[in-house]
Amino acid sequence: MMKxxxxxxxxLWTKFRNGDNEALSRIYxxxxxxxxxxxxxxxxxxSIVEDAIQDLFSDLVRNRKNLGDTDHIHFYLxxxxxxxxxxELRKEMRYNPGSENKDYAFGITYSIEQSIILxxxxxxxxxxxxxxxxxxxxxxKEAIYLKFTQDLEYEQIAEIMEMxxxxxxxxxxxxxxSLKDSLRENKSLLIFFFASIF
Amino acid sequence: MAIIDxxxxxxxxxxxxxxxxxxxxxxxxxxxxERNLYWNGFIEKYPQKINLVRxxxxxxQSFQPLEPEVPEYRLNLILQKIxxxxxxxxxxxxxxxxxxxVLVVLVxxxxxxxxxxxxxxxFQIEAGTMTGMKGRIILANxxxxxxxxxxxxxxxxxxxxxxxxxxxxxxxSDKTSSAINKVIIPYGKRSEIMLADGTHIWLNSGSQLSxxxxxxxxxxxxxxxxEAFFDIKPxxxxxxxxITRDIxxxxxxxxxxVSSYEEDNTSQTVLxxxxxxxxxxxxxxxxxxxxxxxxxxxxxxxxxxxxxKVDTKFYASWIGGYLIFENEPITxxxxxxxxxxxxxxxxxxxxxxxxxxxxxxxxxxxEDVLENISFASAVKxxxxxxxxxxxx
Numbered sequence: 001m002m003k004x005x006x007x008x009x010x011x012l013w014t015k016f017r018n019g020d021n022e023a024l025s026r027i028y029x030x031x032x033x034x035x036x037x038x039x040x041x042x043x044x045x046x047s048i049v050e051d052a053i054q055d056l057f058s059d060l061v062r063n064r065k066n067l068g069d070t071d072h073i074h075f076y077l078x079x080x081x082x083x084x085x086x087x088e089l090r091k092e093m094r095y096n097p098g099s100e101n102k103d104y105a106f107g108i109t110y111s112i113e114q115s116i117i118l119x120x121x122x123x124x125x126x127x128x129x130x131x132x133x134x135x136x137x138x139x140x141k142e143a144i145y146l147k148f149t150q151d152l153e154y155e156q157i158a159e160i161m162e163m164x165x166x167x168x169x170x171x172x173x174x175x176x177x178s179l180k181d182s183l184r185e186n187k188s189l190l191i192f193f194f195a196s197i198f
Numbered sequence: 199m200a201i202i203d204x205x206x207x208x209x210x211x212x213x214x215x216x217x218x219x220x221x222x223x224x225x226x227x228x229x230x231x232e233r234n235l236y237w238n239g240f241i242e243k244y245p246q247k248i249n250l251v252r253x254x255x256x257x258x259q260s261f262q263p264l265e266p267e268v269p270e271y272r273l274n275l276i277l278q279k280i281x282x283x284x285x286x287x288x289x290x291x292x293x294x295x296x297x298x299x300v301l302v303v304l305v306x307x308x309x310x311x312x313x314x315x316x317x318x319x320x321f322q323i324e325a326g327t328m329t330g331m332k333g334r335i336i337l338a339n340x341x342x343x344x345x346x347x348x349x350x351x352x353x354x355x356x357x358x359x360x361x362x363x364x365x366x367x368x369x370x371s372d373k374t375s376s377a378i379n380k381v382i383i384p385y386g387k388r389s390e391i392m393l394a395d396g397t398h399i400w401l402n403s404g405s406q407l408s409x410x411x412x413x414x415x416x417x418x419x420x421x422x423x424x425e426a427f428f429d430i431k432p433x434x435x436x437x438x439x440x441i442t443r444d445i446x447x448x449x450x451x452x453x454x455x456v457s458s459y460e461e462d463n464t465s466q467t468v469l470x471x472x473x474x475x476x477x478x479x480x481x482x483x484x485x486x487x488x489x490x491x492x493x494x495x496x497x498x499x500x501x502x503x504x505x506x507k508v509d510t511k512f513y514a515s516w517i518g519g520y521l522i523f524e525n526e527p528i529t530x531x532x533x534x535x536x537x538x539x540x541x542x543x544x545x546x547x548x549x550x551x552x553x554x555x556x557x558x559x560x561x562x563x564x565e566d567v568l569e570n571i572s573f574a575s576a577v578k579x580x581x582x583x584x585x586x587x588x589x590x
Contacts, residue, residue, distance in 0.1 A: 025277065029277075036273065062284075110262065148258065180212075
């Protein structure tokens with residue numbers, strides 16, 4: 001079994017830039033599933049998402065000698081990936097009007113919508129949360145996803161979503177507050193469904 | 199995290215403060231022992247904060263998305279295309295034949311890394327082996343034996359003797375560490391394995407089992423990918439664990455069936471007799487006790503566990519070489535038949551709504567088995583280039 005040491009991002013990136021294809025494979029297998037999951041929420045068209053991943057990495061490999069430094073590979077890739085994806089989607093819309101829905105939707109399904117069963121749960125709380133989650137705006141959903149699931153910082157989210165840092169902070173704060181307010185509508189005691197943590 | 203930081207959270211007086219705190223949401227989303235200790239300690243010390251903490255944790259948990267299946271195979275192909283494209287540029291530049299060899303090695307490395315990053319070693323399916331014609335056992339010393347019988351019998355003794363279909367090998371075992379053997383049974387074959395402790399295991403088509411040649415520690419652990427029926431030798435001092443990628447089953451002398459194929463959406467455990475407890479294969483996971491006749495289902499998509507009562511005869515019939523179904527969607531049946539016969543079966547869309555009840559004899563040719571289902575379910579079968587297409 002080959003041993004793979006956990007390299008710091010900038011070290012791994014430098015290896016890749018210097019022509020190390022093992023570093024490339026490592027970067028690719030760490031990141032391509034995350035990019036795919038993000039992309040498929042922006043468009044449901046799998047082949048556009050896969051093409052954008054291929055273009056992104058082909059360009060990286062072609063320009064590897066001229067790339068800048070980064071100590072956060074995931075952010076570097078996701079930012080560039082999103083730009084490519086949007087470009088492809090605009091192209092697609094020009095050639096094929098009506099192919100993508102004009103209204104932007106962030107197509108995410110929350111596991112709470114199907115969560116169940118063995119865990120003790122207060123159904124009323126869950127259904128309030130479920131409704132509040134679905135009432136979030138697409139940009140709120142996207143920002144929440146980037147922060148909590150893709151684990152990015154406000155500054156990075158702001159760059160990816162092309163907005164100011166304060167704007168990204170506000171967007172997430174308002175989303176979180178609306179979820180809390182929805183729970184407070186329920187006067188009964190808060191009972192939880194994640195007993196495994198405590 | 200130093201204990202001193204705790205004081206900072208005393209100033210948090212809204213749910214939002216906790217939700218947006220990185221250390222806090224990291225704990226909720228990725229709990230580990232250290233984080234549990236820290237946060238449980240905080241709650242104990244400042245019980246006035248418990249409602250905020252609970253509300254915040256509930257909301258953070260609700261953010262978890264149901265992620266679609268990532269097409270790993272296609273993503274891997276993309277990587278190989280990129281590597282090949284790069285090598286083409288290089289070899290045009292140098293006009294050298296020797297680069298062809300470099301390319302092959304690189305592509306192999308790419309897939310190797312891909313696999314090692316994404317799969318734990320014990321569950322790692324050796325490339326190409328499931329669709330091959332021969333079963334294999336990879337011994338702890340790294341050597342491999344192949345066998346091509348339909349039903350292979352394997353017997354492991356604690357003295358280090360390994361018998362495969364009446365051929366006995368003597369393997370000098372390293373006395374200091376416990377050695378792991380890995381049995382791989384491709385599609386179309388089955389195997390019966392007797393372990394050193396007397397435990398009896400039937401391994402189904404397209405499955406893989408890793409087991410220690412001798413059970414030296416205070417528990418007995420085997421790793422399964424695919425489907426197997428277990429008849430466990432009771433030993434209260436050494437509980438037996440069956441571990442799959444998603445679930446972990448603790449056994450106290452008993453027989454049961456586990457089905458945990460990579461390509462299926464669920465992992466299922468059905469208990470025949472005795473007692474087992476099963477839960478997700480992760481820390482702090484709740485476990486569920488099963489009684490005879492009960493089934494636990496782990497759903498990979500929403501990571502939920504459910505339990506129900508079943509008729510056990512449907513879940514062990516494969517050992518005897520036949521399958522029994524009651525109102526089973528025929529597409530599920532085709533999936534099983536693909537594994538037994540190692541043939542490709544394509545079903546037209548809409549067929550998942552048709553179900554079948556009855557008994558199928560796996561000694562029959564696949565054509566006859568499919569004909570049997572078609573007759574009862576009013577669907578059409580076409581054979582084409584060794585695979586089968588099912589239409590309404």
